[in-house]
Amino acid sequence: MLELIFFNITNGLIVGAFYALMAIGLSLILNLSGVINFAHGGFLVIGGYLAYVLTPYIGFWGALIVSPFLTAIIGVAVEWLLIRRLYGRDPLYSLLLTFGLAFIIEDGTRQIWGANGLPVSVPPALMSALSSRFFFITGYRMFMVATVAIVVVLLFVLLRHTRVGVRIRAGTLDLETVAALGINVRALRSFNFAVGIFLAGLAGVLAGGQLGLEPTMGDGLLMPSFIAIIVGGVGSLTGTLVGGLLIGVAAGLTAVVFPSASDAVMYVIMAIVLLVRPRGLFGEEGMLT
Amino acid sequence: MSAALSAEGLHTYYGKSHILHGVSLEAGEGLVTALLGRNGAGKTTTLRSLVGLTPPRQGRVTIFGKDTTRWPAFNIAALGVGYVPEGRRIFPNLTVHENLMVPLERPGRWTPESVYRLFPRLAERKLSRGRQLSGGEQEMLSIARALLLNPKLLILDEPSQGLAPLITREVFRIVAQMRTDGISVLLVEQNVRMSLEIADQAYVLDDGHVVYSGSARELAADEARVQSLAGASAEEWTLQ
Incomplete structure (x- = not known):
């Protein structure tokens, strides 16, 4: 029984780490540009498939670094060509645009690589279990969680200690004043978009190594990521991180006692949080503090 | 006299409401220019038109010899135009120190260290958030x-708004000091008497029209006019 609970907590943490990675990227873009990026799952898929294409040439480690960067470049191109034109308008426009983009990416992937699952080959060293009792804790799972943790820490350092990060945080509340202080806010938005998409691309590579690739693999992550943002409090990245891990672990634990409710539990958590603390767990601190 | 900034015939709208009706003004190089007028006269809108935040629909803005009428705000600021907006617009979620990390770094004598020397109080509150x-x-x-930004032109929108008299005096002293440092200043103020004391040139706006332009000293001598501008809240205290 202990193993079972531990197994599900571990699972929940891993799933939660993915929710958090996706949700933080979504949150960055939403806070600075006011765009609800429904294509975020699509960029995850692009990151995963790029890794599949690149791995034979540069290996898993090379792909782990290169594909998120390439995904971010594709993301900036999309932002520059399409999304940027809708800034400042009703959010509904960009929502519709990114919703359409999500379908285009999914079908494009299916067209190029087929609907069947594809594997991303992971170095054998990462695949072995750490012990026979806790067989489910493979090196790769530890590695995924560690990678997410490192990237999130780096992101927080960027936002707190670099000029560009501080400008992003300033811009979430008052982009006009940031512009009046001489900052190219178009470039700032593009950079911020790139960071968000980088995180989605990275999630794609990591998920591909664990579960393999499918054109629809981003779909299941999008809704939990939005819920993670709402539970954590819109505007708070710390909240988003905690929200993602919380709903991941909650779903994992529910799977022990009541497996069929494990998908529903995150909606229950969201409802409770919204009733008790409508601004979310970390919502009071204000945007990106 | 060459102008750091000149505006000709600005017509600016907020949506459908027509706020500025052909405003023309100049901010002379190395001078303090005061832009006065009652609430709602269009002072803030004029400044927002000049710095590119609410571009005029008609007219022309020239800053340091460049036609900036259609430039985005960040390009205008990068020319060396510092803007102190109405209501201060401090980033409330950032610390004092972080607020000072936001502006574009133009080389010059002003660095975080030197502004902390100018405002020792800010150095003490370095780690407090803007909202505190x-x-x-x-x-x-x-x-x-x-x-x-190391501005060559500093544009201030009602810096004394809501401040205690002692602090207002301090703010005016610093603005006057900018002039000695060779920075051109364009100042919008409710505090008519104090503004006219430090200003060289003055403009008076009323209902989106320029109704006075000329020397600050002449305007200050016209007691009736100053009285009507300053309104019921006529400030008795001056710089001395």
Whole structure:
């Protein structure tokens, strides 16, 4: 029984780490540009498939670094060509645009690589279990969680200690004043978009190594990521991180006692949080503090 | 006299409402120019038109010899135009120190160290968040932030708004000091008497029209006019 609970907590943490990675990227873009990026799952898929294409040439480690960067470049191109034109308008426009983009990416992937699952080959060293009792804790799972943790820490350092990060945080509340202080806010938005998409691309590579690739693999992550943002409090990245891990672990634990409710539990958590603390767990601190 | 900034025939709208009706003005190089007028006369809108935040629909803005009428705000600021907006617009979620990391770094004498020397109070409150500051501290931070651009032209929108008389005097003293440092200043103010004391040139706006343009001294001598501009809240205190 202990193993079972531990197994599900571990699972929940891993799933939660993915929710958090996706949700933080979504949150960055939403806070600075006011765009609800429904294509975020699509960029995850692009990151995963790029890794599949690149791995034979540069290996898993090379792909782990290169594909998120390439995904971010594709993301900036999309932002520059399409999304940027809708800034400042009703959010509904960009929502519709990114919703359409999500379908285009999914079908494009299916067209190029087929609907069947594809594997991303992971170095054998990462695949072995750490012990026979806790067989489910493979090196790769530890590695995924560690990678997410490192990237999130780096992101927080960027936002707190670099000029560009501080400008992003300033811009979430008052982009006009940031512009009046001489900052190219178009470039700032593009950079911020790139960071968000980088995180989605990275999630794609990591998920591909664990579960393999499918054109629809981003779909299941999008809704939990939005819920993670709402539970954590819109505007708070710390909240988003905690929200993602919380709903991941909650779903994992529910799977022990009541497996069929494990998908529903995150909606229950969201409802409770919204009733008790409508601004979310970390919502009071204000945007990106 | 060459002009750091000149505006010709600005017509600016907020949506459908027509706010500025052909405003023309000049801010002379190395001078303090005061832009006065009652609430709702269009002073803030004029400044927003000049710095590119609410571009005029008609007319022309020239800053340091460049036609900036259609430039985005960040390009205008990068020319060396520091802007202290109405209500200060401090970033409430950032610390004092972080607020000072936002502006573009143009090389010059103003660095975080030198603005902390100008405003020792800000150095003491380095790690406080913007929302925790008093009105006076916020005003100092807003001015410090604009100075970090190392502006050649400083545009201030009602820096004394809501400040205690002692702090207002301090703010005016610093604005007057900018002039000695060779920075051109365009100042919008409710505090008519104090503004006219430090200003060289003055403009009076009424209902989106320029109704006076000329020397600040002449306007200050016209007691009836000053009285009507300053309104019921006529400030008795002056710089001395």
